[in-house]
Every structure is written in structure tokens, then in C-alpha cells.
Amino acid sequence: DAKTTQPTSMDCAEGRAANLPCNHSTISGNEYVYWYRQIHSQGPQYIIHGLKNNETNEMASLIITEDRKSSTLILPHATLRDTAVYYCIVRVRNAGNMLTFGGGTRLMVKP
């Protein structure tokens, strides 16, 4: 799996959009970008994934650059409950679900 680089921590004001960046400059053509989040002392939760096109679901939007070397997870209206560690992972889909979790970004949403 390609390595990812994320900022260690970020702050966001409640109600504002939270934009979490991820660099994956060595990503291969068949590797997907996955995002999970982990609220303190709980198991990680799947958020979204994508290959080339931007994706949106009820939780977030994923913007992938045209060269696929980086992506941004967007939480459109952050709430206090979005305070968590966000993990960006790249992997070949359906080639094994053994995800490699790096350090992630600790997002603090403040009132």
C-alpha cells in the first residue's frame, strides 16, 4: 500500500467546514483512497472512499486531485461530535482488507 502523509492535528470552528488534507504521492493507478475516523477509545468508523472522481455521501465529501497525488476530506458543517482522529489510507480494493493505519490527523472542533 502507498504511504500517506497527514498533518498531526487541526482545529476547526463548530459549524464551519473542516478540510483534512492527505498526500499520497506514490499512489498506484489501482489504489483507492479510504478515510476512516476514530472517536476517542472507540473502534474506527468508515467514512468514504474513492478512486479518481470526487465522492460525496451523508457524512463527507472526498476531493481527489487530477494527478491523484493528494486528496481532501471535507466535513461540510463540523460539529463537536466530529472531534476525532481521521485516517487516510490507500489500498488496492478487493486485494485484502488488511488496512494500514498511520498516525492520522487529530481534528478538534471548537465551539
Next chain:
Amino acid sequence: DGGITQSPKYLFRKEGQNVTLSCEQNLNHDAMYWYRQDPGQGLRLIYYSQIVNDFQKGDIAEGYSVSREKKESFPLTVTSAQKNPTAFYLCASSKFYGTSDKGELFFGEGSRLTVL
């Protein structure tokens, strides 16, 4: 409700004792996984199983053992050979990786082991 149940949530043991962490899922998933998480760190894969009666070592299998006698259950034993067993342990499951559409892992709530 379908999900993954880990028990116990908190466990204290003396050094040198083996401990077994339980993981049960009713999602009818084929694959199950065990991860370890240390404070402020990401998750590291200990063992995984893609099918009953089969399992493979992950990145940090030394000092751990598993079994997969039933599809629903994947217990993890932390043996006395594990040099630093105090950690947060997470169990996960997924559809068999060859047929998964999202490639999504479902996690339990974790078991926090403290060795005194």
C-alpha cells in the same frame, strides 16, 4: 442489531499470565482481524482470518495466538511471551475481500488490557 462485540472492555492482569480477548460478530462476515493500538499511535495488524480454520500473521504477531473454529468468533490470546502487552485491542470484520463492494472494515468497541 448486527455488529461486533468485544469483551471484556477493560482487563487487568499480572505479568506472566495469558489472557484471552473475545470477539464475536453476527454480520455473517467471512474475514476477521485483530489490531493493536498504543497511545497516540495508529493501528497495527496482529492476525487476520479470511475463512474458518485458517488465519495468517500480521505485522506484529509475536506473543499472540488466535483460533477461528467458528465463523462468528475470533478470540485473541495474549501470551506471556508478549513483551509489552498493555494496549488497546480492536477486532474487525469484513465481507470476504474478493467480494466486498466497499472494502469496508467494521470495528468493535475495543478491549483495553493493562498488565500490572
